[in-house]
Amino acid sequence: MGTKNLAADRTAQDTASFRASPAAEAVPRLRCVAWRATGECRPNGPREPHNDKNCSEDIVGGMSGFCEVEGIDTEELFKVMRRYCTSLKSNIKFRCSDALDFIRYREAENTTISQALVPGFSLPNVVENRIGGAPRDGIVMVVYPKLLASAYATVRVLRDVLNCRLPIEIWFHVQEIGEDHLMLAPLRQLANVVGDVSFHPMYNSRAKGFISKVYAIYNSYFNRVLFLDADNVPVRDPSFLFDTSEFKSNGAVFWPDFWHPRRTLFNLHAQSMLWELLDTPFIDIVEQESGQLLVDRTRHAAPLELVYFYAFHEPNFFNKLDVIYGDKDLFRLA
Structure with a gap:
């Protein structure tokens, strides 16, 4: 030496x-x-x-x-x-x-959690339920040009085939769809026929791609959300999911993916730097499939605030270090 x-x-x-x-x-x-x-x-x-x-x-x-x-x-x-x-x-x-930013990221994460745990904290657009009234449930979808046909088909199946009457929110980014929204014309015509479908523009410049899902769920006008990818077509009316014992007990239902730490495409295993970033022990469970998820925004305001932090905080070490794939595991990590 x-x-x-x-x-x-x-x-x-x-x-x-x-x-x-x-x-x-x-x-x-x-x-x-x-x-x-x-x-x-x-x-x-x-x-x-x-x-x-x-x-x-x-x-x-x-x-x-x-x-x-x-x-x-x-x-x-x-x-x-x-x-x-x-x-x-x-x-x-x-x-x-x-x-240094890696360390400060955890400090910012801790601050986010502390603020979200303050009594009275709630997500945007949450409406307190009337006494004896049912919570407002609904389906949230995100569309962009390549998914417009799939979204059209999914809405048709929900309404005409499965007779699902849950209200539907369709979120879109104006930079992807266009300020004039002309691409949405067929979907809007369908909405006029089947009813109870609303459209919600996203203007946040970063709310594109995978994290547009996080933005839509975070800002939804439903208290209890079933998120569906626009190309995720149910085979039965999904309304029953809100009445399952799993959802009533936990306020959230996630679906497992095929991948787990010993068989992963995404390098999500015990030695990943992800665990140090989040200052949490390695979680040895299957990865999450996020093409559909069910969550009560009133019961889980703090975890959803943390999901939003993961998606939008800068610098974004999830992206910089590529420790997860898109939004796929953000919800279970929160």
């Missing part, structure tokens, strides 16, 4: 002096020190000082180690963005300069 590496490794010799990332409740002033490389494809493996990198260099696939971060006032040392060789997909890279 050369003199330069000895100096660079000053704080990394004694691994026992490191702590995990600081608690989300009290993040101190921090500075990035360096990337500390380790062997055996694990962040707590033997040190490899010759592979250390400064905070502005890329950390690429196949590397293991951690970002060394120091408390400016306390001189405490933290291991952040701890990486196994398989913690991220092979094409994903980051820099240890990202580690």
Whole structure:
């Protein structure tokens, strides 16, 4: 080991002096020190000082180690963005300069949770039920140009084949459909015939693609929502779902996906960096299918506020590190 590496490794010799990332409740002033490389494809493996990198260099696939971060006032040392060789997909890279935002992300997440747990907190457009009145239930769908035909077919099946009378909200982004909404003309004509179908424009520039689903559920005018992908055609009237014991007990019903940590297309396993990002233990269950989900927005306002945070907070480490696929698992993680 050369003199330069000895100096660079000053704080990394004694691994026992490191702590995990600081608690989300009290993040101190921090500075990035360096990337500390380790062997055996694990962040707590033997040190490899010759592979250390400064905070502005890329950390690429196949590397293991951690970002060394120091408390400016306390001189405490933290291991952040701890990486196994398989913690991220092979094409994903980051820099240890990202580690400070990585820590602050959890602080912001904790703040979001605290604010959502304040008594009286509610989501937008929630209406208090009248005494003895039934909660307002309905179906929420999101459309964009490629899904307009599918949405038309799904609404026809719901109304004409299954005789489903649940009201339906159709959400769309104006930049995708157009300010004149002409693309929606066939759907609007159908709505006039079958009744109780409303249309809701989205103007948030980021509410596109997968996260448009989060935006629509978060802002829905229904208290209890059955979300359906526009190309997800039910085989029976789904109204009964609101009366199931599972929904009454839990206020939410999710459907499992085929994938799980030992058979995943999305790198969602025990060594994923996702768990450190969320400061939560690894969850060894099947992944979530989000083509349909059932949720009571009044009972689960706080988790849905957290889902919205996951989808729209910047910097968005879900996207930057590609630790989940779209919106697929956001709801179960919240």
